[in-house]
Amino acid sequence: MPLLRGFLTLLLFLILGELLRYLCNWPVSGGVAGMMLLTLWLMITGDVRDDVAQTSQHLISLLILLIMPGVVGVFFLGNQFDGQWLAIAAALVGGTLLSVLTTLLLLKALVPQKPAEVPHD
Amino acid sequence: MTEFSARLQSLFPHLLATPALSVLLTLIAYFAGVTIFRKLRQPVWCPPVLVAALLLAGTLSLLSISFDDYRRGAGWLSFLLGPATVALGVPLYQQFHHIRALWRQILVTVPLAATMAAAYALVIAWALGGSNSVMASLAPKSVTAPIAIGINQQIGGSVSLLMGSLLVTGVVASLCVDLLSRRLGIDDDRLIGLTLGINGHAIGTVRAFEISPTAGAFSSLGMGLTGVFTAVLLPFAMQLLALTAT
Known part of the structure; x- marks a missing residue:
């Protein structure tokens, strides 16, 4: 039963997010809007109910299964992107290398270096 | 018969x-x-x-x-991806206290790094003649899959190409962080974790948890913040660039 109750909460926030998105004409998906509302709600109440925490953990561990219909489509793209594969590969590999480098340099410049062990509070 | x-x-x-x-x-x-x-x-x-x-x-x-x-x-x-995306709000909330230690740095780094992650890919793809549909599919490449699919519903492009891009990005980011952090002499698990989460979404976060629980926690936080930031800003940016592929 806790699983279903948690699912009910998540669906409620999904619908709330969809409602807000639609009424405000936001270009953000209902799921993302719902996630932000849930985070905000948890920060206000300062506590996660067990049923919500449990259901979320279950659903998140299922994510790989849920994205598979999208992933398998990679093998059925056919000739839709012929002639663009060089641009795609360069953007992904080069772009990721550059963005990792940028992030590391930014953090190195901003954060005073500490040894690997972080003191616990 | x-x-x-x-x-x-x-x-x-x-x-x-x-x-x-x-x-x-x-x-x-x-x-x-x-x-x-x-x-x-x-x-x-x-x-x-x-x-x-x-x-x-x-x-x-x-x-x-x-x-x-x-x-x-x-x-x-x-x-079920809808409710699963909403569910990501729980770990985001639970990791949020890690922000206290480094909140100024995180507040500066996440928006800049998330913007650059999309911008580098868009500029390279554009320079090599990528179509609008390709660019819309690549733009959310550093965002965790459920949020990226939500962004894709808004800005268009191919879901399948996006999913392939996420895989490649996650793997390349994990390898690059291993390589570059050693070259730059960075051994702070918090920084390595943040970089993995910001650039390599869930695949980077899995790698971060292999390094240490601290790296994993900071990676989860980086992944969540990058997802939210990109989801809010990318659709506006793409509208501005008039790239919205239908």
């Missing part, structure tokens, strides 16, 4: 009329993929979802089931 063979021929169309066959094949491929992934000793360069998707693609073409038929049935699974 002819009647029987006629029935045999219409067997798959009949079974595909309900989601059961698509969901069954997806589940089988999922469990087989996870098992093979463990047998291969969990390599960074080959995440379990790739193994599972390869198996599923092979099965579909063996049974000559068209991707469109499969996807119609599997829509039942895709629906």
Whole structure:
């Protein structure tokens, strides 16, 4: 039963997010809007109910299964992107290398270096 | 006998009329993929979802089931992505206290790094002649899959190309962080974790948890913040660039 109750909460926030998105004409998906509302709600109440925490953990561990219909489509793209594969590969590999480098340099410049062990509070 | 063979021929169309066959094949491929992934000793360069998707693609073409038929049935699974995306709010909230230690740096780094992650890819793709549809598919490449699919619904492009891009980005980011952090002399687990989460989404976060729990926590936080930031800003940016592919 806790699983279903948690699912009910998540669906409620999904619908709330969809409602807000639609009424405000936001270009953000209902799921993302719902996630932000849930985070905000948890920060206000300062506590996660067990049923919500449990259901979320279950659903998140299922994510790989849920994205598979999208992933398998990679093998059925056919000739839709012929002639663009060089641009795609360069953007992904080069772009990721550059963005990792940028992030590391930014953090190195901003954060005073500490040894690997972080003191616990 | 002819009647029987006629029935045999219409067997798959009949079974595909309900989601059961698509969901069954997806589940089988999922469990087989996870098992093979463990047998291969969990390599960074080959995440379990790739193994599972390869198996599923092979099965579909063996049974000559068209991707469109499969996807119609599997829509039942895709629906659950909505509540699963909402569920990401719980770990985001739970990791939020880590922000206190470094909140100024995180507040500066996440927006800049998330913007650059999309911008580098867009500029490179544009310079090499990528179409609008390709660029819309690549732009959310550093965002965790459920949020990226939500962004894709807003800005257009191909979901499948986006999913492939996420896989490549996650793997390349994990390898780059290992390589570059050593070159730059960075051994603070918090910074390595943040970089993995910001650039490599869930695949980077898995790698971060292999390094240490601290790196994993900071990676989860980086992934969540990057997802939210990109989801809010990218659709506006794409509208501004008038790149919205329909």
